[in-house]
Amino acid sequence: MTGFLQVHAIEKRWDHDVTVGPISLDIARGEILALLGPSGSGKTTMLRLLAGFETADGGRIAVANEDATSLPPARRRFGMVFQHYALFPHLDVGENVGFGLDNSPDRDAKIAAALGLVDLAGFERRKVHELSGGQQQRVALARALAPEPRVLLLDEPLSNLDPALRERTRHELREVIKRVGITTVFVTHEQEEAFDLGDRIAVLNQGRLEQVGVPDELYEHPTNLFVATFVGRANVFRGKSARALGANGEGVLVVRPERLRFAQAGLPGIVRERRYIGAAAFFLVEADDHERFEVLAEPDAAKVGARVYVEATRVIAL
Amino acid sequence: MTRRLRRSDIAAAALTLLLGWLVIYPILTVGVDAAHPTALTAFFTRPGEWAALWASVWISLVSVILAAAIGVPLAFLFEWFDFPGRKTLGALIALPVVLPPLVGVIAFLFLYGESGFIARAIQSVLHLQNAPWRLQGAVAILLVHAYSMYVYFYLFTRAGLAKLDVSMLEAAQALGADRRATLWRVIVPLLRPSLVGAAMLTFMTALGSFSAPYIFGGGFRVMTTQIVATKLNGDLPLAMVETVALALVAVAGLVILRRTEGDDILVALGKGIAPRPRPIRRTSLRWLAAIAGWGLAVLLLLPHLTLGLVSLVPYGAWTTEILPPVINLENYRRLFSEAERLRPMWNSLWMAAASTAVAVALALAGGWLVVRRRVALRRAIEALLALPWALPGTVFAIALATTFSVHAPLQLRFVLVGTAVILPLAYLVRALPLTGRGILAAYRQLDPTLEEAAASLGAGRWRTLARVTLPQLRPGLAAGASLAFVAALGDIVASIVLYTYETRPVSIEILSSLRLAETGVAAAFGVVLMLVSAVVLGVGARR
Numbered sequence: 001m002t003g004f005l006q007v008h009a010i011e012k013r014w015d016h017d018v019t020v021g022p023i024s025l026d027i028a029r030g031e032i033l034a035l036l037g038p039s040g041s042g043k044t045t046m047l048r049l050l051a052g053f054e055t056a057d058g059g060r061i062a063v064a065n066e067d068a069t070s071l072p073p074a075r076r077r078f079g080m081v082f083q084h085y086a087l088f089p090h091l092d093v094g095e096n097v098g099f100g101l102d103n104s105p106d107r108d109a110k111i112a113a114a115l116g117l118v119d120l121a122g123f124e125r126r127k128v129h130e131l132s133g134g135q136q137q138r139v140a141l142a143r144a145l146a147p148e149p150r151v152l153l154l155d156e157p158l159s160n161l162d163p164a165l166r167e168r169t170r171h172e173l174r175e176v177i178k179r180v181g182i183t184t185v186f187v188t189h190e191q192e193e194a195f196d197l198g199d200r201i202a203v204l205n206q207g208r209l210e211q212v213g214v215p216d217e218l219y220e221h222p223t224n225l226f227v228a229t230f231v232g233r234a235n236v237f238r239g240k241s242a243r244a245l246g247a248n249g250e251g252v253l254v255v256r257p258e259r260l261r262f263a264q265a266g267l268p269g270i271v272r273e274r275r276y277i278g279a280a281a282f283f284l285v286e287a288d289d290h291e292r293f294e295v296l297a298e299p300d301a302a303k304v305g306a307r308v309y310v311e312a313t314r315v316i317a318l
Numbered sequence: 319m320t321r322r323l324r325r326s327d328i329a330a331a332a333l334t335l336l337l338g339w340l341v342i343y344p345i346l347t348v349g350v351d352a353a354h355p356t357a358l359t360a361f362f363t364r365p366g367e368w369a370a371l372w373a374s375v376w377i378s379l380v381s382v383i384l385a386a387a388i389g390v391p392l393a394f395l396f397e398w399f400d401f402p403g404r405k406t407l408g409a410l411i412a413l414p415v416v417l418p419p420l421v422g423v424i425a426f427l428f429l430y431g432e433s434g435f436i437a438r439a440i441q442s443v444l445h446l447q448n449a450p451w452r453l454q455g456a457v458a459i460l461l462v463h464a465y466s467m468y469v470y471f472y473l474f475t476r477a478g479l480a481k482l483d484v485s486m487l488e489a490a491q492a493l494g495a496d497r498r499a500t501l502w503r504v505i506v507p508l509l510r511p512s513l514v515g516a517a518m519l520t521f522m523t524a525l526g527s528f529s530a531p532y533i534f535g536g537g538f539r540v541m542t543t544q545i546v547a548t549k550l551n552g553d554l555p556l557a558m559v560e561t562v563a564l565a566l567v568a569v570a571g572l573v574i575l576r577r578t579e580g581d582d583i584l585v586a587l588g589k590g591i592a593p594r595p596r597p598i599r600r601t602s603l604r605w606l607a608a609i610a611g612w613g614l615a616v617l618l619l620l621p622h623l624t625l626g627l628v629s630l631v632p633y634g635a636w637t638t639e640i641l642p643p644v645i646n647l648e649n650y651r652r653l654f655s656e657a658e659r660l661r662p663m664w665n666s667l668w669m670a671a672a673s674t675a676v677a678v679a680l681a682l683a684g685g686w687l688v689v690r691r692r693v694a695l696r697r698a699i700e701a702l703l704a705l706p707w708a709l710p711g712t713v714f715a716i717a718l719a720t721t722f723s724v725h726a727p728l729q730l731r732f733v734l735v736g737t738a739v740i741l742p743l744a745y746l747v748r749a750l751p752l753t754g755r756g757i758l759a760a761y762r763q764l765d766p767t768l769e770e771a772a773a774s775l776g777a778g779r780w781r782t783l784a785r786v787t788l789p790q791l792r793p794g795l796a797a798g799a800s801l802a803f804v805a806a807l808g809d810i811v812a813s814i815v816l817y818t819y820e821t822r823p824v825s826i827e828i829l830s831s832l833r834l835a836e837t838g839v840a841a842a843f844g845v846v847l848m849l850v851s852a853v854v855l856g857v858g859a860r861r
Contacts (some may be wrong), residue, residue, distance in 0.1 A: 053770050073773035086771035090789040099785075100775030147776060 002065075004029035004183050005050075005151055010059035012045055020045045020207040022059055032177060032184040034198030036191065038230065042207040043187045044155065050185060051153050052076045063150050079144030079182075080153040084160060085136050087128045093139050094124030100147035114146040115139075117176060134165050141173070145180060152177065154186035158193060170196050191231050203227050219256075225318055228254040235260065235293035241267055245312045254316040257282060257296035266311035269293075271302050285310060330693035333683055337702035339730055340747055344717035345565065345709070347731075351720055352562045357555035361563070370544035371563055374525055377459060377540055378571070381524035382517050384464035389471025389516070392614075396472075397479040400595040401607040408476075410615050415469035417622070417851060418808020420825050421844045422466050423529040424832065425621035427453070428628045428841065430461075435624050442640045458534035463524050465618070470523070471516040478512030510578075518575045525568055526710030528811045533832075541567070542712045546814055549716065561716040568709050622848065629841035649842040659839070662827035663846070669823065670806035673745035674753070678799050681753035685761035685791075690769075703754030706747050711811035718744050719815055738821050744812035749802035756798025760791040800858025804851040 003026030011021035020042035027033050035043040048054040050061065052073035060069045068076055079100075087096050098111045115121055118138035123131075131139065137157065144152060157173060158166045174197050177184050188194050194201045195215040203210040203218065203226075211218060211227045222228035229236065235255050237245055242253040244267040272292065273284035281299040285308065286292050295301075295310060302308050352358075361367050396408045414422055429435050432449040440450045453461075482505065490500045506513075528542045535543055541564045548557040632648040653659050684703055688696040706714060722734035722743075734740045768790060772782040788795070810825035817826050824843055831840035 051770075051774055053773075073770065074776050074778050076774075077776070078774060080771065080774040082767045082771055084765070084767065086765065086767040088768060088771070088786055088789075090792075099772065099777070143771075143775065153774075 003027045004031075004064060005185070006060075006062040006065075007050070008060050008062070010046075010049055010056050010061060012042075012049060012054055013057045018207070020049075023204075023209045024059075025202060025209070025212065027183055027185065029183055030178075030181045032174070032186070032197060032199045034194035034201040035185065035187045035204060036189070036194040036198075036201050036231070037204035038189060040206070041204040043189075043204045045207075046204065047153055047155055047185065047187045050151070051078055051080050077147070077149050078151045078153055079147065079149030081137075081140045081144050081155065081157055083155045083157075085140040087136060087140060087143070089128055091128070092124065093120070093126045093128060093131070096128065096139060097124075097143045097146050099143060110146055114142040117145065117180070118142045119172075133161055134169055137161065137169065141176065145176075145182070149182070152180075152182045152184040154184065156187055156189070158188075166193075167196075173197065201231075203230065205230070220316070222254070222316060222318075225252060225254070228316060228318065233257050233294060237267075237291075237293070239289075241287055241289060241291060244268075245310075245315060247315070247317060249317070252318045253312075254318060255293075255312045255314070257294040259314040260293070260295040260310050260312055261297060262295065262301050262308050263311040264309060266309045268307065268309050271304050271306050271308055274302070274304050326687060326691040326693055327695075329683070330687045330691070330695045330699065333680070333687060334695050334698050334702065337680070337684075337699065337750070340743070341702050341705050341750070343730070344714065344721040347721040348558050348561055348713075348717045352555070352558040354555045354559070357553075357559045360553075360556050361559040366539070367544070367560065367563075370539045370541050370560075371567065373456070373539065374541040374564065375567060375571075377456065377463070377531075378521050378524035380460055381463035381467055381527075382520045384460060385467040385520045386471045386513070386517070388464060388468035389473075390475050390513070392468070392472050393475035393479060395607075395611070397476050398595055399607060401604050401611060403608055403612060404595070407611045407615050411618055412469050412473055413622075414466045414618065415473070418804065418825075418847055419466065419527065420529040420808055420810045420828060421625070421848050421851075422621065423462055423533050424828065424840060424844055425625040426462050426465065427533060428837065429621045429624040435627075439640050454534055454536040455538045459527075459530045459538070459540075462530040462534065463527065465621075467520045467523055470519045471513070474512040474516035474519075475509060478509045482508060514575060514578055518572065521571050521575065522568065522708070522710070525564070525571065526712065526811065528712060528814075532810075532814075542710060542811070545712050545716060549719070549815055554720065557716055558720060561713050565709050565713045568713070572708055625841050625844050625848070628837055629845045631838050633836055633838055649838040652839060653842050653846065659827070662822050662824045663843075665821055666807050666823040666825075669742045669745060669821070670803050673742045673749050673806050674799050674803040676742075676746050677749035677753040677802050678757070678795065680750065681757040681798065682791075682795075684754060685757045688758060689761040689764075690766065700754075700758065703750050703758070705751075707751035711748060711809070712815070714747050715744060715812040715815035718747070718812075735816065736818055740816050741813060741821055741823065744816055745802075745806035745809060748805060748809070748812065752802040752805065753795075753798040756794040756801075757791060760794025763794075764790050796858040796860070800854045803854050807851060807854075808847055 005025075005027040007023060007025040007027075009022035009024050011019065011023075013019045023042075023046065025033070035046055037043045045054060049056055052068075052071060056069060060067060062068060088099065091099070093115070094108075094111050097114050098107055101107050101110055111124060112121065115123055118141050120135060120138055120142065123135075123139070128136065128139070137160065141157075154173075158169055161169055170193060186197065188197075198215070200212060200214055201218055202212045205226050211223050213221075218227060218231045222231065225236070228234050233256060235257065237247070237253040237255065239250075242251070245253055245255065247253045267287060269285040269287040271283050272286050275282040275284070276299055279299075280296055281301070283295045283297060283302055284292055285295055293310075392411065396404060396411075427434060430453055431437065432452045432454075434453075437449045437451060437453075440446070441448075444450070486504060486508070487500055490504045495503060526542060527540075528546070531538070531540045531543045532546070539547070541560060545557050545560045545564065548560060627642070627645075629649055630645045630647065631642040632644055632646060635644040636642040653663070681703065684699050687693045688699050693699075718740060719735055721731055722740060724731045725733045734743065764787070768786055769782055772786045777785065807823075808825060809823065810829075813823050813825050814829075817823065824847055828840045828843045831837075831843065
């Protein structure tokens with residue numbers, strides 16, 4: 001099956017040989033894809049290429065088998081929610097949401113429906129600056145969805161909210177997107193957000209696509225060291241330490257902290273620090289080669305200064 | 319991207335050429351044409367020329383000192399001390415800066431002039447044969463300059479003081495500095511950029527000042543009046559040499575002052591909390607401050623009130639009495655019913671509106687290319703938009719008169735002098751820095767994602783401009799446009815060189831009314847100019 005939104009070898013060259021791409025992605029109808037990467041990885045450029053704010057230097061973008069590569073943003077029919085929302089300060093909520101709608105008789109009904117979708121029914125006459133951050137975010141979402149775009153693009157949709165609000169908003173956002181059934185691409189630098197909101201995740205680094213997959217796949221079967229260490233916590237072992245944990249080759253061994261446990265034998269080390277997080281604790285262990293690694297275990301599994309042995313229940317060999 | 323970039327580069331090149339043709343080309347033409355041996359000889363050998371140039375320089379320098387002497391203490395008084403009426407007065411005493419200079423000058427004439435209100439009163443009380451003084455020459459010019467230009471120092475110093483961080487003053491005191499040491503070692507250095515900015519503005523305004531020396535100068539000539547006199551005598555080559563000399567003085571003055579400006583360290587340190595105005599505790603002192611403040615405000619606004627009174631006195635009715643014996647609206651009736659009096663008003667209005675509209679359009683195009691498209695020519699465009707500010711209006715008037723009185727299409731010179739186009743063109747050149755500054759600053763503050771949001775919602779370029787960009791630029795645009803409109807409406811510097819009888823603006827009509835001793839009509843024109851200016855600026859300043 002070919003995707004609803006197809007990106008084929010898209011490329012953007014900036015000055016001083018900074019290049020994003022070539023990147024190819026296939027996104028199914030109704031799917032939510034997260035673009036995850038550190039700052040400077042090219043994820044925002046990727047989103048702006050999709051929106052049409054940047055013009056590709058190579059490759060093509062197609063929606064429903066229709067070429068959209070050189071369509072200007074105004075004719076692309078891609079809805080976008082900006083990082084700082086970009087609500088028009090001189091217009092009220094209703095006018096913001098209705099901005100992308102034609103002057104048809106059912107315009108007001110469409111505005112009301114879009115606002116109802118984000119749980120802001122009756123907010124039409126409010127001023128934008130009177131709204132809280134969470135409400136502004138929802139108005140921005142309603143405004144992007146009102147013209148019934150083909151694809152929804154979200155630029156760091158939750159980064160402007162305080163942490164307490166973020167998790168709740170994340171679930172509401174996913175719920176609205178799934179109810180509308182719109183194909184969605186969003187950018188984030190937070191792994192938790194990508195896992196929670198995205199159906200699939202594309203990991204970007206230095207302008208290249210490192211891996212695409214569902215969260216479990218990225219976490220359990222990363223294809224390279226960058227993905228292994230960027231997605232989730234990871235201990236990296238090499239050489240003698242790696243062999244002590246069961247590696248048979250010369251390769252690198254990646255082990256998640258929760259896949260390590262204290263045992264009678266295995267990799268020896270000394271507990272240097274204990275970070276208590278309630279249900280469990282992270283133990284920072286220093287091996288004999290002075291490399292440090294983390295073990296997630298019961299809060300009272302070990303004491304600081306104690307000599308311990310560590311074994312792995314599951315390893316990722318790279 | 320490449321295709322669109324190329325298009326904006328072509329647009330940038332076109333705008334640069336157009337601005338260059340408007341702003342630089344006439345100046346260069348004058349520079350080249352001024353290299354005329356007889357005119358040069360005349361300029362260098364006649365002592366009157368050197369005297370006028372020197373007069374321009376020293377009048378400007380003394381104007382800066384006088385304006386600072388009034389404006390800076392006022393700023394401290396209003397920013398640091400609280401007394402009844404502080405806010406209202408603080409706004410009122412900034413008023414002279416927004417009114418057309420010519421109106422201020424004739425108002426001054428009607429109040430302090432030899433046949434003015436005060437002289438008349440003294441003459442009548444003391445039963446003098448002649449007027450007690452003659453308001454003429456350098457002293458009169460300096461008086462008018464100080465009276466109208468202290469506002470620059472007042473406003474700039476207040477803005478600088480408002481940006482001062484109170485913790486810096488507290489730090490100085492904690493380090494053992496007494497009040498005097500804090501003032502000289504902390505406050506004054508921090509205010510330096512504001513003070514230098516005000517000094518530059520005052521110097522440039524005084525150097526280019528025309529109405530005051532024209533009306534009060536008598537035999538005392540400064541360069542601006544000298545140039546116009548030479549031009550009216552028909553000696554255009556000499557006028558061009560004088561123009562170049564004045565332009566060089568202006569540029570030299572700017573360069574020297576800019577050197578002393580220093581970096582804007584206040585900006586570098588970020589926003590601080592300005593000290594709150596200290597209420598004056600002692601009741602007697604409070605009253606003293608309030609009375610002094612209100613007295614000052616009346617003193618500063620008195621000329622304009624006099625103007626209003628004079629405008630109500632019909633022709634020939636007021637001879638030797640202290641107060642006018644008759645007061646009615648006859649002058650205004652004549653103003654609005656006589657076709658020959660309505661014409662200058664209509665002329666001023668349409669020419670100011672047309673030049674402002676074009677200046678706004680050019681500044682918008684400039685803002686889009688410089689800020690949004692970041693075209694390669696952005697520095698050139700910005701410099702061209704700002705340049706007319708750096709040269710006195712008389713320089714541009716003579717430059718346009720020279721360049722556009724010759725038919726040479728291949729040199730892009732056309733005969734525009736004598737047509738209805740030349741005055742709006744001159745106003746346009748003078749308006750560019752005002753609209754340019756306002757619109758570029760607003761463009762820089764405009765979040766580019768707002769325009770992207772409009773595009774992603776399906777709005778094309780023009781819809782985005784009309785519904786998102788322009789509403790967002792409105793404050794800066796309205797401020798720039800209203801200043802440009804008011805400047806054009808009250809202009810006399812360019813008008814007196816370039817007007818024809820058919821296109822004469824209000825300022826010229828005021829001068830000819832004065833010449834015919836129709837003071838009432840002149841005052842009525844002044845009041846109308848003042849009111850229209852105040853309304854336009856009020857609308858422009860609304861958020």
